[in-house]
Amino acid sequence: MQKHDRRGRSLAARVVDVHAPDGRLDEAALDAAAHEHRARDVIEDGQQNHGRFLARGGVWGRSSACPSVAPSDGRLRARGCLASRPGDLRSSAAQMASGELSCRRCGAAIGEKARFCADCGAPVVAASDPTVLFMKAPSALAPTTPVEREPTPASASPNSRLPPMRIPPGTLLSGNYAVQSVLGEGGMGVVYRAHDSALGRTVAIKCLHSNLAGDAEIRRRFVRESRVLRTFSHPHVVSVFDLIEHDHLLGIVMEHVEGQTLAHHLVKWRGRMPFEEVREIFAAVLDAMDAAHRQGIVHRDLKPDNVLVMRGPGGELVPKVVDFGIARILEGTTYTVSGALLGTCRYMSPEQVKGDKTADHRSDIYSLGVTLYELAAGRPPFPEDNHFALMMAHVQTEPSPPSRHRVEIPPALEELVLSALAKNPGERPQTCAEFRARLLVAVDEPAPGSVALRPSNTSVPPLATVLRDTDGAEAVLVPAGTFLMGPDRREVFLDAYYVDRTPVTNRQFALFVQVTGYTPADESGGRFLAHWARGAVPRGLEDHPVVNVSWDDACAYAAWAGKRLPTEAEWEKAARGTDGRRYPWGKAEPTPTRAHYGGRHRGTAPVGSYPEGASPYGVLDMAGNVWEWCEDVDDPAFYMDGPSRNPKNTAKPRHPLYVMRGGSWLFGAQSLKTYSRTRFEPHYRFAGGGFRCVRSAR
16 A cells, blocks of 8 residues: 555655656756755655655655755755666666665665675665775766765774775776775785786785774874885885875785785695795795895794795796785884784794894894794694783793604704794894805705706706606606696696606516515505416516505505606696696597496506507506506695695695595596596505506606
8 A cells, every 4th residue: 555644645756757858867857856856755844754865867766775865955966876877767766666775886776684785795884884985886887986985974083993994896096006806804904906007917905994094103104114115126025016095095006916825835735845845935035034134124023924925937936025014013002903912923033022122133033933933844833822822932932843743854954943943032043144044055955846046057958758767667758837637627837757658567566576575564465466376477467557556565666666656746747738638638538449447358458558548748548447556645625725836745644545546447437537536545455556657857
């Protein structure tokens, strides 16, 4: 039933078209409509009964969605509401007649109790929300610059704890920087991805939270530190390009790094980052910090979260230190970052904990020592979760040796880490240059394929494409580079290596047993080479792949031959190449001419019997015949989201299971996919399991 006021007039929303025949707004009709609606609907007996109006596409009508009221001059003003096209008349009228709210970002209809817009995901906010600094136009007539809201009322103190400010995508800052998305958010501010139209590049913009940007002293320090950092440049430091300073906004424009934090990188290694990789990354960080310290710049908040790791053009890992000067900006103020003291407690130096105003660059060296301990041992030296206990540990407790948590750590590296964690600054390495020199000696084996630490004047001879190994195997080169790994086809970089063209045969394994006298010592040894008669290879099976060998047996053979088992990533790249194909031969479904599978025959086939199933590198039998052992401990999460450079899962759980790849003559076509995998105990032996070997190219 339609509602009426006490004078008998309908309370349904009135809609008036104020367009001229040519589609333009008719100013006279606009004034008349505004005057009529103000007289009839807004002012009644001296009171405003219906409140607010909405202007959309030349249509006037009542709506609580628009933060505007009819002023006394007879014109309707829609502050923050934008007119859309005349073609929107019908939908706009329907919205107003039904009393629907509309999104302040995209203009879509919003349900009465909705908290977010169903079209763009924007939160439904009150018109007086002080954290919304910009209004965004509907896409039809979106402006190139943001429409700024009225200033926050004076009663809202700039030091009040306001929620983080969010800038909508599409907002143009300082005339050049178009905001695209949010990259991250921390205790101090929000980092946005943006496009620099002046130089045609992607940048990152870090904007302080409202409660910090409103503090005059913090603003002064922020501007000062930003100007200092603009004069400092280093290949392993995120560059600062520009400063943005407006009434409601304070931010710095920085180099955009396509990478992840060092903390995340360590998590991908499950706390067991290879020492060569630790050397490669940390030496570059120390080089950057040495350059900063020589210019009088102290970081004060060094930690894995403030180091970004990206991949260089040659596949090398390139670290970039970020957030210089952030701790200095807040130093001595009443502000805290997410409830913690300045700097992350886990990486604070003893002198920072004590509040020593004379703390110098050696405080950074202590924080770097904590970080290096975590990279080498897989955990920080003081794991306490209580802030007070953690800070007291930095001051009073000696850290346990890293080898207690990772036994294979080089002794010289352990000694260096502990010296960097000395309570007395005078007992630490006195400069980052000294720290770096000792690190290079402590881990003296260069990372395979490392570019960052290789002398620039060293010429690298080309690699042979095929090798003949002493065990009789023919090995083919898989060049360094990226490939698409797993069912999700994530990009992974591998250094160059050689892989056996075919699995190890009975003939090759018999030579190993004859020369070494190898016999397994595990309880399942009775299954060892169970298909051999009286310890000899059956006639006719000499060139078949060896089976009934465990992971331990395969490792023993590889060590004897001067090789090793392939990592899971190396096996997969050799099988599928760089284009992410489903089968070694491509997309076509398996056929009996491409692979030996499905139990069609009672046993294995001679190696190399299916040349039509060759991989892009000419490697044979990567699908079917026998499952092949890999070096990795099985962890599906590591496989799907492990490191993006030379991944190898060496974690040793109490009962490890090791990966096998490739399918076998016993299994169906599903097992032949290049990303199919299974796992078994290291002592497991069966008639469908064999292996092949690889060796590093350098």
